[in-house]
Every structure is written in structure tokens, then in C-alpha cells.
Amino acid sequence: MWDVDDTLFDFSGSDRRALSRHFQAEGLPASAASVERWQQATEIAYGRLAAGELTYEQCQRQRVNGFLGRTLDDVEADAWLRRYTALFERAWTAFPDVTATLAALPYRHGILSNSSTVHQERRLTALGLRHHFEVLLCADRLARAKPDPSAFLAGCRALGLPPDAVAYVGDQLDTDAVAARDAGLVGIWLDRARATGTTIVPVPAGVHRISDLAGLPRLLATLGG
Ligand SMILES: [Mg+2]
The missing domain is CATH 3.40.50.1000 (HAD superfamily/HAD-like)
Structure with a gap:
């Protein structure tokens, strides 16, 4: 039995490539610090999902709001995430082994x-x-x-x-x-x-x-x- 993300699927590598493109498109600094902040926001949101505090949809909005440091309404947060997701999907790769x-x-x-x-x-x-x-x-x-x-x-x-x-x-x-x-x-x-x-x-x-x-x-x- 297998985990998927960062085990089979190169989640972090795919994410880094997509984020760099997304930050540029959103007018945000495409820096290592931005990537780190996004990964921290993702980790916190998934931790709350695992703890049963958030639904999957709430978890996804929490990633966006945690990263931006402000609370977007649900429609805006969903749209922000969809723009990123489109780039992320284009960057998907499995590990070579x-x-x-x-x-x-x-x-x-x-x-x-x-x-x-x-x-x-x-x-x-x-x-x-x-x-x-x-x-x-x-x-x-x-x-x-x-x-x-x-x-x-x-x-x-x-x-x-x-x-x-x-x-x-x-x-x-x-x-x-x-x-x-x-x-x-x-x-x-x-x-x-x-x-x-x-x-x-x-x-x-x-x-x-x-x-x-x-x-x-x-x-x-x-x-x-
Ligand atoms: Mg994993």
C-alpha cells in the first residue's frame, strides 16, 4: 500500500515549478520565501484537515488565505486556487523510479x-x-x-x-x-x-x-x- 504525494507523485517539485509561474502571473514575488510560505500554509491547512477541523474545500481555501495573510471570500479564494491548479496540473510528474x-x-x-x-x-x-x-x-x-x-x-x-x-x-x-x-x-x-x-x-x-x-x-x- 502506498502514499501518493512525494512518494509516487513529485508533488513538491511539480508545485515549485507551477508556483513560480503562478506568482509571476499574480504579480507576486516568485521567490524562495514565497514558495516556503505557500508550503507552510499548505502544511497547516492539511494538518487541520487531518485533525478533522476542516472539510477538504475549507482546507483548500485555508491554503490560499494562510498564504496571502488575508481572508478572501470563497468565490475569490476558489478562483485564485483554480488559476494556480491549472498551472500545477501542467507541471505534474512522477518520480523517475x-x-x-x-x-x-x-x-x-x-x-x-x-x-x-x-x-x-x-x-x-x-x-x-x-x-x-x-x-x-x-x-x-x-x-x-x-x-x-x-x-x-x-x-x-x-x-x-x-x-x-x-x-x-x-x-x-x-x-x-x-x-x-x-x-x-x-x-x-x-x-x-x-x-x-x-x-x-x-x-x-x-x-x-x-x-x-x-x-x-x-x-x-x-x-x-
Ligand atoms: Mg506523502
Whole structure:
């Protein structure tokens, strides 16, 4: 079972390219500080979505308002976000190791994402990856989002497998790998930053770390398939 954003789909890279174009079009500085502010506003809004404080629509408007530092009315906020989204969709890319890894792994695959079903259906289809996944489960169809154990257990039920027969691969150490381990799955942290040597984070007991997907087949074989 897989996370999508920054695991399969290069969300951050696609986002950076689209933001630079969007800020220029909106007459805003296309600076690293602007990008950082947008990413912080996004992280805060998704945190509130995961905590059940916001609906998905409210979360999207909160990203805009948090970034701009003022509250637009809903129509304006939605229009601002639509202009950005059009550029973002044109910039969508999967990480270069994804297609070959999914094609080579002799396992069934499912998605468990904290984004919305409609978005992830569209993204995975546009990236040519949707056919790999027999289950696509997103936070909008779950009682609780990751890191809640019930989200992972719902994914296992959808696959018809016990938790200890399912590995979960995600880019977030706590929300993905540690939470999966705590729910009884095999937690695998895809630490893409490790390949660039920018992070040195100790890995908690019972969590497995890979720095790219090339390391996944061997790890899964070691774990007994
Ligand atoms: Mg992710």
C-alpha cells in the first residue's frame, strides 16, 4: 500500500515549478520565501484537515488565505486556487523510479492517501499509474485520516489482507511509516532526501528506510515477500 504525494507523485517539485509561474502571473514575488510560505500554509491547512477541523474545500481555501495573510471570500479564494491548479496540473510528474518499480514488483498494490479521492484518481490517471492499484482509499472516504490506525486498517480490509501481510510505503516518517508500524503493518519510510545527504534522521525500531524505490524489491524479498 502506498502514499501518493512525494512518494509516487513529485508533488513538491511539480508545485515549485507551477508556483513560480503562478506568482509571476499574480504579480507576486516568485521567490524562495514565497514558495516556503505557500508550503507552510499548505502544511497547516492539511494538518487541520487531518485533525478533522476542516472539510477538504475549507482546507483548500485555508491554503490560499494562510498564504496571502488575508481572508478572501470563497468565490475569490476558489478562483485564485483554480488559476494556480491549472498551472500545477501542467507541471505534474512522477518520480523517475516509480513506473519501473511498480511494473517489476510481483505484489498487489493499493493507495492510502490523505488527499481526496477525486484528486488522486486524476493524478494517478494523468501520470499513467492508475492501473497498478486495485484499491484507492483517500481521507475523504475515511472516518479518520493517517496517522490514525483505523485508516491503515481500512486499507488492509479493502485489500482483504491482514495488516502484517501489508507493507506501507510513504515519504513521511511519522504519518506514514511509524503510523503504519503502529497499526500492525510493515512501515517503510521512503527517505528521498537521504540520497542527497541533507538529512540524518535515526530510524525508529521496526521501521524500514529506503532512499529510493530501487531498494524496495530487495527489502520486500528480505521481509519474506
Ligand atoms: Mg506523502
